[in-house]
Every structure is written in structure tokens, then in C-alpha cells.
Amino acid sequence: MQKRVALLTNGATHSNAKDDEMSIKKHVKLGLSALALSISFNSVAAEDPIRVGILHSLSGTMAISESTLKDTMLMLIEKQNEAGGVLGRQLEPVVVDPASNWPLFAEKARELLAKEKVDVIFGNWTSVSRKSVLPVIEELNGLLFYPVQYEGEESSQNVFYTGAAPNQQAIPAVDYLMNDIGVERWVLAGTDYVYPRTTNKILETYLKDKGVAAEDIMVNYTPFGHSNWQAIVSDIKAFGGAGKKTAVVSTINGDANVPFYRELGNQGIDAADIPVVAFSVGEQELSGIDTGPLVGHLAAWNYFMSVESDANYDFIDAWVAHTGNEEAVTNDPMEAHYIGFNMYIEAVKKAGTADVDAVKDAIIGVSVPNLTGGFATMMPNHHITKPVLIGEIQDNGQFSVVWETPSTVAGDAWSDFLPGSKDLISDWRKPLFCGNFNVVSGTCGAQANVANK
């Protein structure tokens, strides 16, 4: 116990020193830009704590992924409190369990905002759970930090998307395969739900724009937890046997991956012949797989545990200490929460209050260090800037970074590669203050109307 506290505190001082000096730099910048209009209004009595809602499934199918995010948040809050909280107020976590049940997510979100009166919510993993809480968050004007890579096509004034939008993961990965590996033939394999559907639609358009012929693209969807991959893998094998260099872009979700990679291995497809680049396979998923046959397959994320930066090493140490498990792994959504949390703290400092509207205004433009040695900035569309890393799976269940974007990429709420959304932009600064502004018609869509009511 002693040791752990020690670890945490020195970890905390470490990064916080950084945060502060950074935020100072930022403040100067922001002073110039017209963003920082917000002045704190009714500042709350210093003693009562800021309540932080944590909305992650602790039971049911999603518990596998989400429970670790709950612990991450608890760790971050603990650290912040040991560093004196924010505005002299402590932070108080409020944990609920939506039990991987989508209607329950909405119910629990309402509970957090209406009953528990939390100032901010960190939570959700699946798209459907986010969609389910969205109306509640907007109705009760809450704040939600959403830490997982997702399909985009959404920008709510109450939600901050700290995970990757398609243009921060899928497109760079495809670029890498195209330019560095020389891939000419593409298999887009995914689980049949909205994230893969959208991502693949985007990639299809993108590839065709790049001059890839339709017959060089193979799209395939499978149900959740699909376990019998024989036929599909052999199709991929055949598809890849046509002479051109082939790669699989996998948006296959969670449990379905193990049998998928197993089948790949057994049918003798290795990374050298047909590399698979996955968008949903992180360190945690690998911890359940015999990675031997997977070596060399790829994943695209904005963070890997193997990243060589002090911030990351500190984070890992703190995490290991917090969980008390030497083998504990970190992953991309955890970093997203790390960033989101620090951004929230900065925004509260800047606004001088935890008042939702004040924070909403203050947070745009806030910039905090990420774990890969750079900085993440909150953009006006409530998405953040991220570096994109491509990693190769190693036999120790880690990724080794083989490529990364020269600079950070700003998340794009509305993809330019979907007919429905190419004309839409999102900017939550006044005067535009619109989540889906149509640049052609010059009008704002439904959300703003609701918001302005």
C-alpha cells in the first residue's frame, strides 16, 4: 500500500508539473484566439466536491472491455485528488453499472444527471450505448466524454469524443498499407454493426477515389462473436491468390477475433503474405490470444502500450500499482480517458467553475499532453487531435510501432467520403454553434434547433 501511494504521488507530480506549464502556454495562445470568452459565473462553494459520473458496464458482455476503463477513471481521480483536486475542490467518483444493456445505459445516465447531479460523465464503449444515452445527455444538458474509436457521423454539443474518428485511424492505416506495403487488393472484413459498416463505406469510397477497381475490394460482414471462420478465411486466401499484394482491413469486434486469427494461422496465411490491419484489436484483446501465429499482423491506434515515452512509462507504472498486477496492460481507450480527464480538469480550471455551459465553452482549444509524447487539443467539433500509429503484433502480446503520422490529425466528425455528410461541418463556437452545419445550403440541421429551444 505504502509503495503504491508513493508511486502514484511521484507519478502525479511528474505529469502535473507538465500539465500546468503546458496550460500556461495554452492560455497565452487562447488569449489571442476568440475562443476564451467564458468567464466563470456562479462559482460554487469550494468545499463541496465535483461529482464525476462513471458509466461503464461492470457486468454482462461488455464488462470485459469496460470494467478496466472504470478502474482507469478511479485511478485518475485518485491521482488528481492527491494533487489537490481542482479549484481547491476534490473530485468524487459516482460509479453505476449499465450492465451491457442499452436501454439501461439511458436509464443510468438519467440517474447520474437527475438524481446524482454529477457535473460530468465519462463512459460508454459501444456505439449503440452512446446513441442510447445521447438524447438524455442533451435533454439534461450534461457532459459526456466518450473514449472509444467510433464511426463518426455525430457531433453533440454535450459530448466530447476523445477516441478516434475514422479519419484518425482507418484512413491513415490504409494509406500506410497502400504506400509502404504496396497493397493493391483489399478485404474489408467486419462485424455487422454500425462502426464497421460506416468505416468500410468510407474506406470503399476512399479506395475508389485512389483508383482501386471495384473487383479488387471484397467486403464481408459477420455476426457478433462469430466463431466459424473457415469459409471466409479460405475466400480471403483465394482472393489474395490473384497475384496482387492483398491486405485485410479488419473491423472485427472483440470475441470474434480469436477464432479468426486462429483460422488465419492454421490456413497458413501469415503477415508476410496477407497482412491484417485491425482497428478493434488492442493489447487487452491480445492478452486473450496465443499471439505466436499473429506476429507481424497490424493494428492502427492512437496509442500503444509499447510507445517509448516517459509519460507512458509513468502511466503504466501507476496503472500496474493501481491494479497491483504486474501483467496489467494499458490500451488506447484508457489513454483517451487519460486525455479526456486532463482536458476536463484544464477546462474547469480555465472556466473557474464546473458549470456545464462554462466548461463547454472553456474546453474548446484546451490542449493537454497525450501518452505518446505529444499534445492533444480539443477542436471546435468536440473531437481531439491525435497521432496515428501503426503497430505490428509481437509474440509478447505487444505492438511494435512501425509507422506513425508525421503530425497529429484532427478528428473529423463528418466524413468527407460519405455522400450524406460530405457537406456537413461541426463547430460549437458561437456564432455558428452548430453540430451539423451544411456548408452548401448554409443551414444548421436539427440538433441546433433543439439546442436553441
Add this chain to the structure above:
Amino acid sequence: MSTSKLLGRALFACFLLWAGDLLAQTEDAEAHQLLTVLAESSSTQKKAAVLQIAGSGDVRSRGWLESFANNKLGRIESSGQFIIVLENRGRNWTVESALTGENLGEISRRDIDTVRVNNALRNELEGILSVIDLKSPEEHSRLTAARALKGSVDGTLAERLPELMNDEKSDAVRAALTEALAIYKVEEQGDVAAVATLSGSLNSEARAALQQAMRSDDAALVAAATEAMASIEQKLTLNRAAETLYFGLSLGSVLVLAAIGLAITFGVMGVINMAHGELMMLGAYTTWGMQQLMPGQPGLALILSIPAGFLVAALAGVAIERTVIQHLKGRPLETLLATFGVSLILQQLVRTVISPLNRTVITPDWMSGSVMINEALSLTLNRLYVIGFALVVFAGLMLIMRKTRLGLEVRAVTQNRAMARSMGIKATKVDILTFALGSGVAGLAGVALSQITNVGPNLGQAYIIDSFMVVVFGGVGNLWGTLLAGMALGTINQLLEPWAGAVLAKILVLVFIILFIQKRPRGLFPQKGRAAEG
């Protein structure tokens, strides 16, 4: 073809390396220099650096390249000393010096910069190593090397291949080399004669070469290539069919394994055991546990988990029978509810006691990979084993039910409980044993599944419904029915999948079962007679 071009240069270098008398030790300073170049040059220049090392003729070069390929070559930040990582789990890694080979013990991850490698480079290295292997004493590695050459032969190698073939003893290797050469000739020189060698070859590179030839403007070549292609296509379709059948059977065998235990508990005892899936899960976790107990020998662990898994599941089964089911005699629908509760408890138990995360179950070498019937048709080993295993289990059960006293008593009790009792059969004992048997078989299924899919808390749920479908479809209380039903459903599913897609295929199978039950309410092989009425 860009990769093969690059590879070409690599090969050229390697031949230099053969020519010169090998295995001299370069100066450590020089070696250090070589590695530094490798470490510091960008990924594009790294190729050159690799060739240099390969060319250096240093004994250690091969070791370096291999560890480099496996991402195990690194450098200590502080000292700049080059190291090879032996163990890279956790936050401290065991390393040895790349030059002297002395063990440097554990070093914190923070101080180690690994030399970055990527697939492109890995291709290069494989090419180089494979060419070196062409000279290896074991035929096996020569054969793999030769096969690897197909589609990546270049001018330099092409000139040397004939002489290589002459002093090659194994026909297989020679054949492979001949084809590799032929592919090169067709691709680069449009050699019509070489086309003949390729006709009927199922190698994808060969096909690619022929397709390219068909696009050429040399009429003779086109004609020859087209002909060759036709013969290939024919063969391919046959292989495809065979493959689909195999897929069907292997899926079927999984279904049979999952369902056969149920056929006992449900079919014979009339207990609707919703916890059946979780009993499988226990079997799978047992496998994981065994592998944890004996690290380093997953194969042995797996074999031992067959009895162990059976035992664990069987015991769990007995517990369930004693605590729950015996109170619900003759209330099948209630057993459904109660055992469903049990299944929830077991799942949560695993989540809290072990972990909500999936567990890694290692596939032993003798079960991974596949047996190559020919280059277009290879049967994955793990599934092959599962098919075999399913049949063995089935045969075993048949024996027990038909030939042993237990089997006799079981059948007696199921036909007429009271009568059996009065003949001195202990019905309760029989119940326990039957249920234990059914559960144990579920455990076996779990052991098999651990080699195919996730080992996690949800393993059971994924199969329970399918298992019931199989049993009901086959006709309750009839083992043959279960076998046939499982295999049939598996095959139907795989036949549908290509054109319906995975999801629709599954839906169609379910609908098919529903309709079938309307036609024959008691399945494929119903029990007849007055007993079955009412």
C-alpha cells in the same frame, strides 16, 4: 511485383555470401558499425543495411538477422551496446550481448531501444534466410525454402537454379524448384515451353503468372496459357467442393460434440440442462488450467485435460443433479428454469474467480497448421483433430449405452422407472451416473472448443441454443440422430454460407429446423410406440 524485385537484390547478395568462404568473424568494431547503420538508418535504407550484414559473411550475421526479424535486436540507451532480447514480457527484459553473446541479465524496458522492423523488411529477411536454407541439410527446410521461392525468383537466381537442381536429391524439392523456375520464365520471358510445366499446378503464383501470360500479345503464349488455366480451374472447383464439405463436417463435428452430452441428459433423462454450455466452459477452462500448471508443454497439458476436463465437468454435473435436478423429477420445464439459473451462477463465478477476460489457450505445434493435400486444398489440423475426437467420443458413448451395465440400467430406468426400481436398479444412482456422464461429455466438448474459439465466460452461451437444435432435430433420446443432425446442420450451414453469408445462413438453418419440427414433431428419429404418445 515490387517485393520480388527487392528480394532479387537480396538474393544476389546471398550468392556472393555463398561464393566467398563463409563464417569468418569480422572485427567487433566493424560488426558494431554494421549494426549501428542498421539501427539508425530509416526503414527504407534498412534494406541496404540488411544486405551489408548478409554480405559481411559474419557467423553471427544470421543470428542478428533472425533476432532482427523477430523484433528481438535492440540497443541499450545508456551504453549504446547492442543486445539480443531473450525474454520480453513484463517491464524488465532479459538480454544478451549481440556481439559477445554474454548474458546481461534483466534490464528495464526504459533503457532498451529495439531496432524497428516491419513486414517489408521481414519479407526481405525471409527471402534471404530461405535461400540460405536451400543449402540446409534437412530436406524439409529445403522444401519449404524451395516452395517459398515460387514467384520470387529473379535473374541471378534463375541462372543458378539449374545447377542447384542437379545436386538436389529429393524429387519434391526438385519439382518445386522446377515450377519456381517455370513461373519466372513465363512471367519474365514469356517462355511458351515453360507454360506446360505450370499446367495443372494449383500454386497461386503459377496462376498469377499464367493470367499475366494470357494478357500478353504473343498469340501462342496466350493459347497455351489459356489451355493451362482451363485445366487448373477445373481442378480448383473440385478442390473447392471438397473444402466446403470438409468445412461442413468440421462445423458439424463441433455441433455434435456440443450436443451429444445434451442428448444424454436431455434425451435420456428428460432434463433440459441450460447449464450444459457452462459445463463445456468448465472443460475449456480446465484445459487452460492444465496449461498453466505445466508451462512449456501445452501438448501434454492438452492431452491430460481430456480426462481432467471430463472429471471436472462430471463432478459439477453431479453437484447440479444433487442440489437442483433431483428435486424436479418429471418437471422438465422447471429444470429448464433452474438450470438456467445455475448457468448464470457458473458464468459469474468464472468472471469473479478467474477473470472476465478471455484466457489464452495455446495450440500445441502438432495441432496448429494444416496438412496440405495439394496447394489449393489443405485441411486445418486442429479441426481435423476435432472431427476425429468427436467421432471417438460418439463411439465411446455408443459403447457405454449399448454394451455396459450402466447403459442397460439407464435404458431400463428411462423406459419404466417403477419397473426398473422393482428389479433392484437404484434409480437415483443411475440418474447421478447418467447426468455425470452427460456433463463429462460436455467437458470433453469444452476441451475441444478451447482449440477452436475463445476460452471465456461466454463460451457456453454461444453453443447452448445450437446444441438444443441439434438434439431436437435429431430426435430426442437417439444418439445416432444427434450425430446425423449435427453433421447435416453443419454441412447445410457451410453450403449456404457462400451465397447467403454467415448470418443469413444461420437464420435459414434455424427456420429450416422450426419448419422441420412442424413436419416431424419428434425429430429425425422419433421414439415410437405407446410410450412416446401422451
Add this chain to the structure above:
Amino acid sequence: MWLTRPLQERSTRIFLGVLFAALAIVSVLHVFMPQDSALYVSAYTVTLLGKYLCYALLAVAVDLVWGYLGILSLGHGAFFALGGYAMGMYLMRQIGDRGVYGDPILPDFMVFLNWQELPWYWLGFDMAWFAFIMVLLAPGLLALVFGFLAFRSRVTGVYLSIITQALTFALMLAFFRNEMGFGGNNGLTDFKDILGFDLRTDATRLGLFIATGIALAIGYVICRGIVTSKLGRVSVACRDAEARTRFLGYRVERVQLFVFVVSAMLAGVAGALYVPQVGIINPSEFSPLFSIEIVVWVALGGRATLYGAVIGAILVNYGKTVFTGIMPDAWLFALGGLFVLVTVFLPKGIAGLLFKPGKSRDASNTPSAQEAAA
């Protein structure tokens, strides 16, 4: 008249009394109590209670077929979800051009999967009356077709249970497919208003809550009317001695079909009221697990009593709300344990504890008594 008969029996009067009293109290406390008062019932609680009432109606529907007809349906979640989808489609169409893409016709999920025009089966759902008819028709038809096939070929007992499970499982897989045009895994969500009332206002919530209460009352009376009619006694006869009933000249399969369809429609209504209150409908409502859970509510409350089903549904779900908050891990143990204990030790459920055993069919509805009352 079979529908008014229940109103003369004591148990129904008590039930309705309690129900309407609860509705009234909640409404009053919600409207007239000051926000900060301890007695104030928040909109959150109202919606929560509304959800419980939906489940209660669903449980009553299941009890009708299981308790009185002996058909253990493990697929009633399917009828519930179908009703829900019918309502969801109506609410989707109500969004109109207020979706994020501002498309006047197509729902958002169709736009970004760039569908060109609305699939035919979405037509008409912009009209409330049509949607509400479909709420009854969609589950009803499914039940009719499925039941006709099943009962005609005398699929009963375990077999029936298992193919009902197959039915809902198949439907779940189907609705997960995005090609189906029901929003795939994300389902239908982000509803704006119903019949012109804004779903985000507390008034609408209260309205929905009360509507649900009334629906439950009506549903209960219908079921009660059936089980106290001669047909109800024939159902019990089918449950206990199917063959005998046939030899008395009753067409068992038609009795089963009729009751099954009625029950399916009630489940549909429950689903339809559920969706606007929880704000989302997605394929997980089809999951076999959910359907089994419903049966357990009934088992816990007490089979073949109807009011038992209501008690069970509300208790279990209240427990869920509480426990998932304080001890998420323990909750599944609790639920599982509940299944076992109830089935093994409480075959008559809570109702069996509250009232004397053997009164699962209270004597008050023997014909003579009714005629006396009539």
C-alpha cells in the same frame, strides 16, 4: 358478458384498485410536490415505474399462455420487441427532417448507409393509427402463423419451448443485420415526439406512465375475462389433460392458437409502450435470455394467478435497478440463485406464499358464483 365478468370478482377489483391508486399517488406526488421535498417523485422515477409496468403487462401475457394453457413460451420477447419496433418506426418517422442529416424521409441510419429510398415496409408508419394497428398486427400475425404450424402438428411441451426459443433467436440475428433496414445493432433511437407531444417533457413522461398503467389494467381484465370464461376452463383442461379435452370434442389446437395470439398482442402492446419510455429499441430485446427472464418473473410471482406475474415482474426489475447499482457482481448470483430457489422450493411463487395453496384458481370464479353475482 365475458369481459365484464372479471369486474365482479373480488381479486380483480382489489388489483385494479391498487393499480389505479398507485397511478394517482405517483402522478400527484410528481406534479404537486416541490422538487426538494422528500415525497417528490422525479421524472426519472416515473419513467422507471412506467418501464416496470410495461414488464408487468408482458409478464401477464406470458402467464396467460404458461399458467393457464401450459405452453412455456421462451419467445415472448420476440412479440414484445416486434411491438416495440412498430412503435419505434412510428417515432422514427416522426423525427422527420430533424435528424442530423435533415433528411425529411429517411432515418439517419439509412442516410449514412446511403440508402436511396425508404423500404416498402416502412411505408405508412408516419401515420399513428397505422403504426398502432401494426403494434397489434405484427406480433399477432407472427403468433398466428407460428402457432398455427406448431399447434396443428401438436408440437407441445419442451419441443415447443425450444422452437419458440429458436424463433426469437432467428429474429434477433435477422434484426442485427443492417440490410434488414431496422438500424442493425444500434436499433432505433433519438426519438423526438409522439402524437405531437415532446418526449423530453415530464408531462409526456407522466402521460406515458399513466397510459401504461391503463394498458396494464385493460390487459389484466382481458386475461382475467378469458380465464374466468368457459374457454378459460377449457384452457386449463388442455393444460392438464390435452387428450381428454379432445375426446370431449374441443379443438385443442384452436383454443391454444386463440390464447397464444391474444397473449402475443398484449406483449406487443407492452413493447410499444416500453420504447418511448426507455428511448431505444434494438435487437437485444429479442435475445433468448430476456425471454427466459420473463418466464422467471412469472414463476417468482406465482404461475396461473396473473396478479402474481405483475408482482414478480415489478419485484425482479426493482431488485435489478437497486442491485446493479450497489453490487454489480452479486446481482447475477442473486438472479441465478433466484431462478433455482423459486423453481425448486417455491413452485407456487410468491402468490403461493401470500395466499393459501390450492387457491391458484380461486373458487370465486366457479360458474355458479359468477351467475349469482351477475
Add this chain to the structure above:
Amino acid sequence: MSIFQELTNRDQVFEFLTPATSPVDVRHGPILYLEDVNVSFDGFKAINNLNLTIDDGELRCIIGPNGAGKTTMMDIITGKTRPDTGSVWFGSRHNLLTLSEPDIASLGIGRKFQKPTVFEALTVFENLELAMAADKRVFPTLTALMKPEYRERIDEVLEMIGLKELHHALAGILSHGQKQWLEIGMLLMQKPRLLLVDEPVAGMTEQEMERTAELLISLAGKQSVVVVEHDMGFVRSIARKVTVLHQGSVLAEGSMDQVSNHPDVIKVYLGEEA
């Protein structure tokens, strides 16, 4: 009035006017006859070329050792089991092999099971109510009301079967004998043309048996009655004509004395006793 009179007189001629309770046509010959009926379960021949005719208003006893096929025969007549071959006619117009159990029942064939089966969760009264001849389609049943004349008829039968004071008790709590009676009562409520009675007196006291005997005899004439019984004493007390079944076919037929002296019968029964 006279026209109405005439119609009612002529309802023998217009068959569509025959009473709903039993449209069976017995003007030409027997009410029930089975011809060359065969049934086998998994190879075991339960019924083997069975030929049997029952005349209208007859009281017939059928005896035979266990497994002689008595119950299976009843199953065939009532449509529960379909024979592999053969034909079964009810009157001269109704081929029972084409009809379902409910049809057969509403044609006027009532059956009492070997093991008394009453609806245990229902009261005695309700049991009889369900059995009562009435429109048994779904919706009429749903809206059916208890008319006074129905109650009278039920009370009659309650009297007859001596369960008057028990009429509110659940059938489940009745004694074995009482259940037998209740089931017979249900038969009567059906107003059948043909009663199939399987072991009616099992578990009955002496005087109960006597009453049963009286009842059955009194029924004969108006209705046809087929009784399957083991109790020879009882059979002797009511029997006019007796049929002996053995291994699924008729072994002997005739008066009680005729059959009991029949050599085969003796062999079979002694064979069994020994």
C-alpha cells in the same frame, strides 16, 4: 304449426335435419364396425386383422388378457391412433379414419379412460360443464353463459353419480372411485350415441359396482355401450354379448357361457393363470 310438425316428423328423411348431438346414420346395420384393422408399434403387432361390429343400442363387453389390444382398439375408434390398414365406420356414413378426435367426439362417441382422467384443477361442476354437449368452437365457448337448463342437467347428473354435495370440490381431491364416477358423469353430459368404457369399476366398492352395472344396463338401448373389463364377476353381471380379444384379434364371441366354455379361451386364460 302443422308444417313445423311435418318437418319434425320428416327429419328422418332430410338428413341435414338430424339432431346435432349425433348425425350418425344407423338405418342400415350396425353403429360401429371395424374391418381387417392392423396396427404395429416398432414391429410389435398390437392389432392383428381385427374385425368387430357393434349394433345400435347394444351393450357389449370386451375381455382379454393384458396386451390383447383392448386399449389400442379404443385408441383407434376415438382417432388417437391411426391403423396401418383396415377401415373403421361409425354408422354407415362416417369413416372414422378420416376424422380427428374432436370430430369423432362430437359425432357422439364418448370415451372413459382406463386410468380415470378428469381435470383435477377444475371443480366437479366445471368438469361436467366442459363435458356438456354444446357448441364447442372457440368463440362460442368464450362467450358461453351458464343457462338454467344447463345447470339443471348438470345437477341431474350430479345426482346420478352421487357427487351432489362435492360439486364445488376440486376434482383433484376425489377418491379413485369418485373419479371413475365423475368421468362416467362426463360421458353422460356428452349425450353420446356410443360409449366406450374402459375398466369402469376398478377401485370401486361392491355397491358402487352394482350401481355402475345398473347405470350401464339402463343406458343400453338408448345408447350403445362397449365395456372393457377384467372383473369377470362384473362382466357376468351385465353381459349380454361378450367378445374375447387375444393378441390383437377376436378369439371368440358370444354369450358369457359360450365364451367361457370356448376351448381357446380357456387355454389362453389358464395359460395366463399358470
